[in-house]
Amino acid sequence: MSPRPGTRTRWPRVPPAWRRRGGDAGRSADLEHAVRGQLTVLIGELELVLGRDEVPAAQREASARRATDAAWAIENMLAGTAAGTGAGPPLPGQPSAPTGRWRRLRSLSLTTRFTAVAATLIVAIGLLVNQVTDRTLQDSALADEAAFASNTVATRLVPFLRAADLEEALSGPRFAEIDRRIQEVARDDPDRVGIVLWRADRTIAYSSDSQVIGRQAVDDDELVAALAGVAQRETKPARDAEIRLDRAGLARVMEVYLPLRLDGTRVNGVFEIYHDPTHSDRRVAEADRQISRVLFAGLGILLLVLLVVVRGASAQLRRQSEQLVAIESRREADRLQTEFVGVVSHELRTPLTALVGFSELLLTRDVPEANRRQWTELLHSGAERLRHLVEELLDVTRIGEGGMEVRPAPMDVADAVRDTLAAYGPVPAHVQLVNSVHPGQLPLVLADHDRLVQILTNLVSNAVKYSPGGGRVEVLARVAGSGLRLSVTDEGLGITSDELPRVFSRFHRIDDENRRGIGGTGLGLYIAQQLVELQGGTMSVDSPGIGQGSRFHVTLPLQPQRRA
Amino acid sequence: MTGPGRSTVLVAEDDPLILALIRASLQPLSVTVLEAGTGPAALALARSAGPDLILLDVGLPQLDGFEVCRRLKADAATRSLPVVLLTARAQQADRDRGAAVGADEFVAKPFSPAGLLAEVRRWLG
Secondary structure (H helix, E strand, O other), X not given: OOOOXXXXXXXXXXXXXXXXXXXXXXXXXXXXXHHHHHHHHHHHHHHHHHHOOOOOHHHHHHXXXXXXXXXXXXXXXXXXXXXXXXXXXXXXXXXXXXHHHHHHHHHOOHHHHHHHHHHHHHHXXXXXXXXXXXXXXXXXXHHHHHHHHHHHHHHHOHXXXXXXXXXXXXXXXXXXXXXHHHHHHHHHOXXXXXXXXXXXXXXXXXXXXXXOOOOEOOOOHHHHHHHOOOOEEEEEEHHHOOOOOOOOOOOEEEEEEEEEOOOOOOOOEEXXXXXXXXXXXXXXXXXXXXXXXXXXXXHHHHHHHHXXXXXXXXXXXXXXXXXXXXXXXXXXXXXXXXXXXHHHHHHHHHHHHHHHHHHHHHHHXXXXXXXXXXXXXXXXXXXXXXXXXHHHHHHHHHHHHOOOOOOOEEEOHHHHHHHHHHHOOOOOOXXXXXXXXXXXXXXXXXXXXHHHHHHHHHHHHHHHHOOOOOEEEEEEEEEEOOXXXXXXEOOOOOOOOOOHHHOOOOOOOOOOHHHOOOOOOOOHHHHHHHHHHHOOOEEEEEOOOOOOXXXXXXXXXXXXXXXX | OOOOOOOEEEEEOOOHHXXXXXXXXXXXXXXXXXXXXXXXXXXXXHHHHOOOEEEEEOOOOOOOHHXXXXXXXXXXOOOOOOEEEEEOXXXXXXXXXXXXXXXXXEEEOOOOHHHHHHHHHHHHO
């Protein structure tokens, strides 16, 4: 009855619906549903046992068994008997990763987890107590029976039966003495006791109770065997007993058939002692049932209290953590927003200053033609910067909403590099911009030309921007594995290893003395990386360190066929 | 100092677009415009050229405008040079910070060329 590992494999641990549905969310919902189902069975069975005064032992056992099964099913589902834990064979449709167990556990609500654990504990403890009391009952009944049969009867009664035969022993003045002794023995015994003396012809010669003297036994194998000289012992339900004790509430009868040898050799008859071990058992059983009832009720209450407490605690925890998360994310959002507004307003103000300033100059001053052209160009340049900034902001919004579109097609990256550098404005005199990607020399990639130009423009612009001391800015490409790696390298400020993982984060800008005053929104690399990934590529960065330049790499998937 | 009749203005601004605008704005003044794109360059030029006025952008690379101003005002040789801070952030905090490091005036972007011209004229007398 106690839970044992062997029972685990017998229960359907993975609900079919769970197997069918994909995704963690569906799986955890199904798992939770299945666990709740088993919990209903478990609690129902417990209530069944608890709610009745007289639960037949068989039914109690069956209920307990079903409750245990349900508890095991829950345990199994929770544990998932994840392959590799050694707890059981791997389950179909279940991930074999050892982390699966914890992910699924975590996916259940705290309440469900606690309910399952508490219920499993209740059943386990209840069954343990049951088993112990069962064994105690059995042992004590057997001991009683043995003591009664062998000692009491034999030592106290047989000496009074000394006679030539049973009829002689039970006749005359000795009968009263024997009957008195027998009644005394019966009365002294803690069990309800009856004594019958059978004749060799299997009729009743004497009964301590209301049995009919002279009644013939029918098909009583034990009696026959005892008459043949072999003592017998039998326990049977009262309704099946040969001898019906006229007492209410008799459940089981223990019968002992002792061959009666009045002369010490021949079997003259059989001494049947029957008693009702359930009479004494019943006292134990009643106590046991009381204990069980109190135990179950207590544990039930404990479970309820636990549920209430856990539910309350988890709700509170959830509320608190939600509040914390909300506060944290609001703080972070606020911080980012403040930073973003600061950066954007700075970035906006610069081109805006140029627009306002140059348009005012053109409108209010009598400007020589040479200046007019130059200022108009600068005005245009400011407008372009403003447009670029707005584009960046729109790109970020589009990426955030999943509305960014890319149309990859077979292309030579050299075309994109050429177009990038051709459209790139004048570079400072101390920066040497080198194109090392030559057309027709590399396999075609699958990429969106315009987006790739946008990405490269950003990378080249960064390389130039962060090379205030000048140096070489180079665009290179080579085949790397199943992709083509485009790199933009510079000899500029470089990036510390701490900063490397964060350079692609939205709004992130490296804040150091050298970079102060270098404009940027912290959006360019974020957008570039998102664009690369949308095209099935990857983006990475490395830098030997501060003052030693940076290398940004874009790896794009090759077109399946290579250029001839 | 430069010769009589022609003043020198040091424009410390890293953004070429703004630099060009300041140049254009100051065109009617016939002043000599010196340019510096970084904080250290601005400091060095201020010390070596001794301009009549410094238009100092707060967002300079390597050494920001506030720090350049602080150092100029801390140095006896450059303390008397008037400094007009240019900033994109028209916030009170920036004004306070500018005042704390000894800036003489404050011009917020976007600025009007006429306004800037008037400001420069005022300082050059």
